Amino acid sequence: MREFYGTKLSNALMLGTAQYPSPAILADAFKRSGAGVATVSLRRESGADKEGQDFWALIRKLGVHVLPNTAGCHTVKEAVTTAQMAREVFGTAWIKLEVIGEEDTLHPDTFALVEAARILSEDGFQVFPYTTDDLVVAERLLRAGCEVLMPWGSPIGSGQGLNNVFGLRAMRAHFPDTPLVVDAGLGLPSQAAQVMELGFDAVLLNTAVAKAGDPAAMAEAFSLAVNAGQLAATADPMEPRDMAAPSTPVIGKAFLS
Amino acid sequence: MNILINGEPTTTSAETLTMLLEQNGFANTTIATAVNSTFVPQGQRETYSLKEGDQIEVLAPMQGG
Numbered sequence: 140m141r142e143f144y145g146t147k148l149s150n151a152l153m154l155g156t157a158q159y160p161s162p163a164i165l166a167d168a169f170k171r172s173g174a175g176v177a178t179v180s181l182r183r184e185s186g187a188d189k190e191g192q193d194f195w196a197l198i199r200k201l202g203v204h205v206l207p208n209t210a211g212c213h214t215v216k217e218a219v220t221t222a223q224m225a226r227e228v229f230g231t232a233w234i235k236l237e238v239i240g241e242e243d244t245l246h247p248d249t250f251a252l253v254e255a256a257r258i259l260s261e262d263g264f265q266v267f268p269y270t271t272d273d274l275v276v277a278e279r280l281l282r283a284g285c286e287v288l289m290p291w292g293s294p295i296g297s298g299q300g301l302n303n304v305f306g307l308r309a310m311r312a313h314f315p316d317t318p319l320v321v322d323a324g325l326g327l328p329s330q331a332a333q334v335m336e337l338g339f340d341a342v343l344l345n346t347a348v349a350k351a352g353d354p355a356a357m358a359e360a361f362s363l364a365v366n367a368g369q370l371a372a373t374a375d376p377m378e379p380r381d382m383a384a385p386s387t388p389v390i391g392k393a394f395l396s
Numbered sequence: 397m398n399i400l401i402n403g404e405p406t407t408t409s410a411e412t413l414t415m416l417l418e419q420n421g422f423a424n425t426t427i428a429t430a431v432n433s434t435f436v437p438q439g440q441r442e443t444y445s446l447k448e449g450d451q452i453e454v455l456a457p458m459q460g461g
Contacts, residue, residue, distance in 0.1 A: 155461030165459075180460025181428065183402040183453065186421025191456025195426050198457065208460045216433065223435040224428035224455050295461070345461030 141318040141340045143287055144233065144265040146204065148175040151335065151365045153206065153320065154358065155345025162197050164354050169201050172358035176204045178235055178343065181225055206267060208235040209255075213248070218255045222264060234259060235289070235322075235343075237269045245295045245323075249276040253283050260284025269322050272306030274313055281317065288314065289322040289343065292334065296346045298326025301333060311338045328357075328364030335368025336376065397448045413441040416452065427456050 154174035159165040169177065177198055184191045198205060207225035212218040215238065222234045238255055240248025247270055256266045260283055268280050272290045280288060290310055293299035301307060302324070311319060321334040322343040331342045342365060351357035398407055401420060410416035413429060413436060429436045430453040436444050446452075 155459075157459035157461045159459075178460050180458045181455040182458035184422070184425070184427055184456035185402075186454075189421070189425060189456075191427075191458055192425055194459065195457035210460055220430055220433060220435050221455075223437075224430060227435075227438060228426055228428045228455070228457060 143267075143318050143341075148204070148341070149173070150175040150362065151341040151369055152176075152331075152362050153178065153322075153341055153343035154348060155343070156194075156198065157345055158349035159354055162194070165349075166197065166201065167355040168348055168358035169203065171355045172348070172362040174203060174358070174362070176206050176341075176343075177201060178206045178208055178345065179229065180208050180210050181221060181228060204233070205229050205231055206233050206235050207231065208269075209237045211239070212237060213239050213251075215251045215255045215258070218251070219258050222255075222259050223262075226264065232263060232265045233267065234264050235267045235269060247271060247291075249273060252276070253279045256280055256285050257283035267320070267322075272303055272310050274310060277310060277314065281314070287318045287320065289320040291323040292321045292330065293324030295323040297324050298347055299324055300326055300330035304333075304337070307334070307339070308337055328360045331361050332364040332368035332371070335365055336371050338372050341365075397446065399446060399449065400451045402452070402454055408446070411445060413444040413446060413452070416446060417441065417454070420454075422454060425456065427454050429454055 150173045152172055152174040153176035155178045207229045209218040209221045212221055218238045238248045238251040240246050252268055256268050259266050266285045267287050267289050268285050269289050270276055277288050293302040318340045320341040320343050321339055325331055325344045326347045334342050348354050348358045408416055410419050432451050
């Protein structure tokens with residue numbers, strides 16, 4: 140597996156930590172999935188409740204890499220400030236950079252994304268940009284200092300799967316040496332397997348697991364699918380063809396008509 | 397002086413950010429702070445002087461996707 144800013148992951152599944160029915164189910168989902176990365180966020184803390192402290196204790200016990208996000212940010216300044224705060228809280232230079240440009244689709248503001256990525260990369264951050272399959276934007280992100288790209292499969296939380304397989308395949312072909320992660324939009328393990336079959340390096344998902352009737356079972360299902368897809372990609376899949384080709388040899392077939 | 401902590405109007409006698417955090421239950425917690433939309437690192441809180449109308453954000457780890 141490719142390295143992410145020098146870190147080799149044992150598992151190609153990156154899992155979000157939001158929307159689980161309970162902290163215990165969240166922990167169980169991570170255990171059964173074997174996910175090596177947990178995405179987390181920052182929100183306002185109450186000095187009375189201190190909810191964030193308990194959550195942080197739970198995440199630390201998982202023993203996984205933490206990938207903080209800038210979810211909900213709409214401007215470069217907001218995203219950069221959130222990233223700075225996340226680096227201090229979580230003690231990591233990794234940042235999942237999200238700059239949202241449109242509310243209905245949560246389409247990234249790719250102009251602001253590139254600018255924020257440049258500022259953060261120059262400040263020593265290791266940026267995981269949540270982007271689209273736009274090759275020009277991808278190129279700009281790499282020039283801005285990103286060493287990983289995270290195109291969406293479809294809109295966040297939609298569970299639609301891969302809306303543009305052609306675009307993702309083109310991205311893989313254009314950036315053969317860049318670690319690529321499909322982030323967002325996956326709903327089923329078969330879609331995660333497809334991502335890996337395309338030669339991607341990891342998948343990042345949250346809602347598909349957290350909102351399943353049995354999140355821990357679904358987490359394990361995604362893990363199996365990711366491993367299957369990854370193995371298939373390395374096994375050099377056959378080329379599809381338009382017409383049938385008999386798999387059973389015709390030589391030696393009896394003449395019975 | 398009157399300030400805002402996470403959007404809540406608050407009257408405080410605290411002169412520094414560290415004093416404010418201690419007075420509001422944030423001692424020994426894992427948090428990050430910003431004042432008027434600018435990040436204030438932990439090492440600068442002790443000397444960061446508050447002024448009337450400051451908007452303080454106190455953020456902590458939360459669930460995220």
